[in-house]
Amino acid sequence: MMNGPAERKEEASVVPVNSLPFDEYVRTANFLREKTRHRPKIAIIAGSGLGGLGNALEQTDIFDYHDIPNFPVSTVVGHAGRLAFGLLGPTQVPVVCMQGRFHAYEGYPQWKITFPVRIFKLLGVEILIVTNAVGGLNPEYHVGDIMLIKDHINFAGFAGVSALCGVNDERWGPRFPPMNDAYDKGLRALARQTAPECQFQDFFHEGTYAMVGGPMFETCAEARMLRSVGGDVVGMSTVSEVITARHCGMKVLGFSLITNVVIQDETSDDTANHQEVLQVGIHRAKAMQDLVSGVVTKLGS
Numbered sequence: 660m661m662n663g664p665a666e667r668k669e670e671a672s673v674v675p676v677n678s679l680p681f682d683e684y685v686r687t688a689n690f691l692r693e694k695t696r697h698r699p700k701i702a703i704i705a706g707s708g709l710g711g712l713g714n715a716l717e718q719t720d721i722f723d724y725h726d727i728p729n730f731p732v733s734t735v736v737g738h739a740g741r742l743a744f745g746l747l748g749p750t751q752v753p754v755v756c757m758q759g760r761f762h763a764y765e766g767y768p769q770w771k772i773t774f775p776v777r778i779f780k781l782l783g784v785e786i787l788i789v790t791n792a793v794g795g796l797n798p799e800y801h802v803g804d805i806m807l808i809k810d811h812i813n814f815a816g817f818a819g820v821s822a823l824c825g826v827n828d829e830r831w832g833p834r835f836p837p838m839n840d841a842y843d844k845g846l847r848a849l850a851r852q853t854a855p856e857c858q859f860q861d862f863f864h865e866g867t868y869a870m871v872g873g874p875m876f877e878t879c880a881e882a883r884m885l886r887s888v889g890g891d892v893v894g895m896s897t898v899s900e901v902i903t904a905r906h907c908g909m910k911v912l913g914f915s916l917i918t919n920v921v922i923q924d925e926t927s928d929d930t931a932n933h934q935e936v937l938q939v940g941i942h943r944a945k946a947m948q949d950l951v952s953g954v955v956t957k958l959g960s
């Protein structure tokens with residue numbers, strides 16, 4: 660039976676505006692597969708100032724985001740906007756590394772922010788390693804410390820903003836994916852084992868990432884609230900990537916570099932700024948690189 664105008668309107672409202680058709684993801688994945696010799700099972704997303712991770716790869720095939728069909732482009736300083744395939748570490752493990760990620764505050768919808776994660780899935784990636792720059796909320800964390808992400812608090816998600824909103828395509832994953840196991844226990848154990856081997860025991864923590872929308876840094880009252888609900892660090896990214904990866908069955912490991920201490924006291928004369936974030940990233944890029952490379956080497960053996 661033909662639908663009347665009212666029914667047609669209802670149908671139109673559930674058309675998946677949250678995504679490109681599945682075939683378009685396949686087109687992007689095929690484009691990359693045809694142009695790189697590497698077949699990585701591990702993907703790395705490098706956060707603000709941490710893109711140097713990609714430069715540590717050997718035998719690279721590198722793509723500017725501009726040149727990849729359907730890919731968003733980076734607009735934030737400290738995010739080079741390149742996708743590097745290559746071999747990492749002494750045992751030459753194939754990986755793909757995003758030198759720069761996408762954020763909601765750049766104006767991107769959630770499905771675009773997480774588009775690369777689904778491309779990785781189609782390319783055969785099984786493990787996603789996310790890295791990011793964060794402000795420290797936990798008073799025991801210092802600038803330059805690294806935090807292994809144990810869990811997250813998704814403030815955007817509480818407000819109904821999620822990469823998984825809209826019609827669910829079961830080819831990616833289930834309508835209601837669990838998130839209590841977002842950060843894989845086995846991978847976290849491997850990371851804890853790797854940190855002392857890199858002489859990181861004195862500045863290595865495990866804690867909770869609180870995700871906010873940005874681009875503003877926090878007010879003091881916001882910072883105190885984030886701390887009081889269990890946030891150890893705060894940032895403006897990562898969580899959507901993790902949710903999308905878990906939705907399509909990838910395991911996730913995450914590291915945060917504390918680039919600044921979030922100011923929680925209105926009498927302070929300090930202020931947060933992105934230049935400081937990038938400077939600390941550059942300073943500590945090698946530490947993050949060693950840690951990620953150490954874990955990848957263990958995974959590849």
Ligand SMILES: O=P(O)(O)O[C@H]1O[C@H](CO)[C@@H](O)[C@H]1O
Pocket residue numbers: 705706707760762790791792793873894895896897932933936
């Ligand atoms: O999360 P990444 O991309 O590392 O960047 C962090 O650093 C920027 C602020 O300086 C924000 O984008 C924040 O999320």
Ligand SMILES: Nc1nc2[nH]cnc2c(=O)[nH]1
Pocket residue numbers: 792793794795871873875876877893894895918919920921931936
């Ligand atoms: N929201 C937020 N993101 C950051 N990224 C790096 N530092 C910070 C910070 O202090 N707050």
